[in-house]
Amino acid sequence: MRITRTPRATRYTAVAGVLLAAAALLPACGTGPGASSGDGKSLRVQIPTGPMASAMQQVGKDFEKANPGTKVTFEGVDSNSSRGPNVALLSSTATPDIGYLQRSTGVWSALLKNHQLTQIDDVWTAAGLASKYSKSQTAYYTTDGHHYGVLYEELLIAPVYYNKAAFAKAGIPDPADHQIASVADFEAMVGRLKTAGYQGFGVGGSSPYDLGHTLDALLPTAVTPEQYAAMLTNFKPGSPTDVKYTDPGFVKVLQTIQDWQRKGIYQKGMLGMDTTQAQALFTSGKLAMLQGGNYSYADLKAAKPSFDMGWFLLPSLTPGRKTPFNAFNGDTLVIPAKAANPALAKKFLQFFMTDKYQVSVVAGGGSLPVFTSIRPSSLSNLGDLVQQQFELSQSVGLVNIWDSTVPSTLGQAFAVPVLQKLAAGKLSPQQAAQQFQTALESLQSGKVSGASD
Amino acid sequence: MAAHGVTPAALRRPRRRPRTFPLFMIAPAMLLLALFIAYPIAESVHISLGSWDGIGSVAYRGLANYRRLAHDALVRQSVVTSLAFFLGTVVFTVTIGCLLANAISREVPGARIFKVVWFLPVIIPVSVAGIFWSNAFQPTTGVANSVLGSVGLGDGHAWLASSSTAPYATIFVAVWTQTGYAMLILLGAMDTISPEVHEAATLDGVGAAGRLFRITLPNILPMLGTITTLMSVFSFNAFGVIYAMTRGGPGNSTSILPVLVYKQSFLDQDYGYGSATAVVTTLIVGAIGILVLQVFRQRSLDAR
Numbered sequence: 001m002r003i004t005r006t007p008r009a010t011r012y013t014a015v016a017g018v019l020l021a022a023a024a025l026l027p028a029c030g031t032g033p034g035a036s037s038g039d040g041k042s043l044r045v046q047i048p049t050g051p052m053a054s055a056m057q058q059v060g061k062d063f064e065k066a067n068p069g070t071k072v073t074f075e076g077v078d079s080n081s082s083r084g085p086n087v088a089l090l091s092s093t094a095t096p097d098i099g100y101l102q103r104s105t106g107v108w109s110a111l112l113k114n115h116q117l118t119q120i121d122d123v124w125t126a127a128g129l130a131s132k133y134s135k136s137q138t139a140y141y142t143t144d145g146h147h148y149g150v151l152y153e154e155l156l157i158a159p160v161y162y163n164k165a166a167f168a169k170a171g172i173p174d175p176a177d178h179q180i181a182s183v184a185d186f187e188a189m190v191g192r193l194k195t196a197g198y199q200g201f202g203v204g205g206s207s208p209y210d211l212g213h214t215l216d217a218l219l220p221t222a223v224t225p226e227q228y229a230a231m232l233t234n235f236k237p238g239s240p241t242d243v244k245y246t247d248p249g250f251v252k253v254l255q256t257i258q259d260w261q262r263k264g265i266y267q268k269g270m271l272g273m274d275t276t277q278a279q280a281l282f283t284s285g286k287l288a289m290l291q292g293g294n295y296s297y298a299d300l301k302a303a304k305p306s307f308d309m310g311w312f313l314l315p316s317l318t319p320g321r322k323t324p325f326n327a328f329n330g331d332t333l334v335i336p337a338k339a340a341n342p343a344l345a346k347k348f349l350q351f352f353m354t355d356k357y358q359v360s361v362v363a364g365g366g367s368l369p370v371f372t373s374i375r376p377s378s379l380s381n382l383g384d385l386v387q388q389q390f391e392l393s394q395s396v397g398l399v400n401i402w403d404s405t406v407p408s409t410l411g412q413a414f415a416v417p418v419l420q421k422l423a424a425g426k427l428s429p430q431q432a433a434q435q436f437q438t439a440l441e442s443l444q445s446g447k448v449s450g451a452s453d
Numbered sequence: 454m455a456a457h458g459v460t461p462a463a464l465r466r467p468r469r470r471p472r473t474f475p476l477f478m479i480a481p482a483m484l485l486l487a488l489f490i491a492y493p494i495a496e497s498v499h500i501s502l503g504s505w506d507g508i509g510s511v512a513y514r515g516l517a518n519y520r521r522l523a524h525d526a527l528v529r530q531s532v533v534t535s536l537a538f539f540l541g542t543v544v545f546t547v548t549i550g551c552l553l554a555n556a557i558s559r560e561v562p563g564a565r566i567f568k569v570v571w572f573l574p575v576i577i578p579v580s581v582a583g584i585f586w587s588n589a590f591q592p593t594t595g596v597a598n599s600v601l602g603s604v605g606l607g608d609g610h611a612w613l614a615s616s617s618t619a620p621y622a623t624i625f626v627a628v629w630t631q632t633g634y635a636m637l638i639l640l641g642a643m644d645t646i647s648p649e650v651h652e653a654a655t656l657d658g659v660g661a662a663g664r665l666f667r668i669t670l671p672n673i674l675p676m677l678g679t680i681t682t683l684m685s686v687f688s689f690n691a692f693g694v695i696y697a698m699t700r701g702g703p704g705n706s707t708s709i710l711p712v713l714v715y716k717q718s719f720l721d722q723d724y725g726y727g728s729a730t731a732v733v734t735t736l737i738v739g740a741i742g743i744l745v746l747q748v749f750r751q752r753s754l755d756a757r
Contacts, residue, residue, distance in 0.1 A: 083719070083720060084718070084719030084720055084722060085719055087506075087507040087508060087722070088507060091507070091508040105722075106506060106721065106722030107722070109506075109722075110506035110507050110508050110722055111508065113506070113508075114506075114508040114509040116508055205614070205702075205703070206613065206614075206699055206700060206702050206703065207700075208700060268592045268593070268609060268611055268614075269591060269592040269611030269613070269614040270614060271611070271613070271614035271615070271702065271703040272587075272590065272591070272611050272612065272613025272614030272615075272619065272699070272703065273591060273613075273614070274587070277587070277588065277591060280594075281594065284594075286593070286594075407721075408720050408721050408722070409721050409723070413716060413720040413721060414721075416702075417701070417702060417704050417705050417708075418704075420702045420703040420704045421616075421703070421704035421705075423703075424614075424615065424616055424703050424704060426616060426704055
């Protein structure tokens, strides 16, 4: 039977078609260029969840007091979201006025490439940031001569915390200058600790970053500074290809990580334990040493362990060289292009990026201030061990952390599963090195997206 | 008569209201389906044909992502892992669910309490279950190892640290979280079987196992097919349990396809490639769903 379309049915179909088309267009409208349509008085600020969040409330109150009639609200974003899904929010018309991201992730490069970040050269000038940051930090936050974000804290990666009572029981003196002379010395320390009834070196092997931090800590001690600098940048298409991940220095790092698993240097079940579980094992007194960061000290103290803690850096893989600190310079506040109140957001950033809040909020939360003018000795609220780390970082030097500087297709997200397979004995160091080299070549060739600016 | 104005041709015109009214009634549902199902699927396919970092327009690259998929060892490994996870989870979930439902249906002592207890894991959020079991499987400190240690089997097993044991641990937890659901659905089907049938079989000397295989199972076959299909879909999409327990590790040994899609899309910001993997995953799940339904449909016909 032939079905005849009536005028009414046609009308319904047409209406449904228009509705569908409108509905299909709506999401697209959400990603189009927006206008600052805010009231100029209410400010939404996105901040990472963590110890600094409560301190930021005070900054909000101070800002409201200094700018009568304004209202600041804070919105938390967790670590996982900030590394990826947050890009959708920050590029939408529902974006907060100030967004949080990690400069090292694809979120930054995607927003920048698509012109979704507000240029804030005026904030930099007003707050004098170029003269307050180190040269490398300023360079890292300068794109084509302009600035699109502010770095507000620095993290020190991979100091190893240790149980002083366990060291005393095993007859191991506190490491001089927080350094261990050699890998052999470190392995011997673990042997004595195990004899004394403790598990050795704790790493959250199943977490998405901790095993990568071991690589980060060892890598600058295994290659020359020039090679290390090349490794931080040679993923960009057209970069020189003379420094390879199959070179002996990188392979030596991989070999060491595998050896430590084979020799039982790590805690039992390291590959199935995340950072929180490893921390719990440490604070319970069963684990003698724990890889952490300046940011983990507050959590460790909050667990009220029954012993005093000390800290040191992992041994250098090149005899005679001291192990430098790894620094993460990625915690960034930006003003998304579609922010409702960009002018107020700029005012807030300028208000926040001062010595006062670097001390009371950043240092108060256990992180390190980023202004070179702030001396470690002037910080009474940093926590004793973190203050020592801050001081030592200024003498032994800082290098940018490798796995958070290169794109995730080569860095953290790629590296940790490879390191897990390496530690599990499923890959030889040479095979793992080849996988890193292949990932590098894919980025260099432009076949894989992810090579950030 | 002109007042009536009705021509014989008009009288013969078919009444169309009955056709337009149903169209009008289903329009909202169709609109919602189009908006929330068809459009996202079409958009995913669109993104899979290009390069996209989450903002702006998709740069069309044809089938490049699919060609890359075909040569990606990690994707192949994830397909194998997903299939193994699916098989292990579905077989154990449906089998155990069926046995538990049968026990409750036969009113074993404490059946009402067991029904609640066995269903409890279903109402626990999978992320909470994942974190709980992740802790339970830790060497020396974990509950699972403590229990094993107390019966002399050692408490030092690092279940999640080895790529040879971690998949089994995740399958165990997936089964633990889903079995109560399967049990409840199958129990509902079993309750529709007339008690007289079982009584007659008992009088004829048929044992408990015989009644299960010759009466219960043939009568619940359609529901068994439905629950197997549902469990297949659930197990293929078991992102929550895996991510909470192992994040796909150690290495990529528990990285089922949804975990890989998450990493490709959100960690690597390579939404085009992640969408291509998601499309392939959908096709695999769809194929398995149809296969399972076909198998059970044929069995149902055979049973008749």
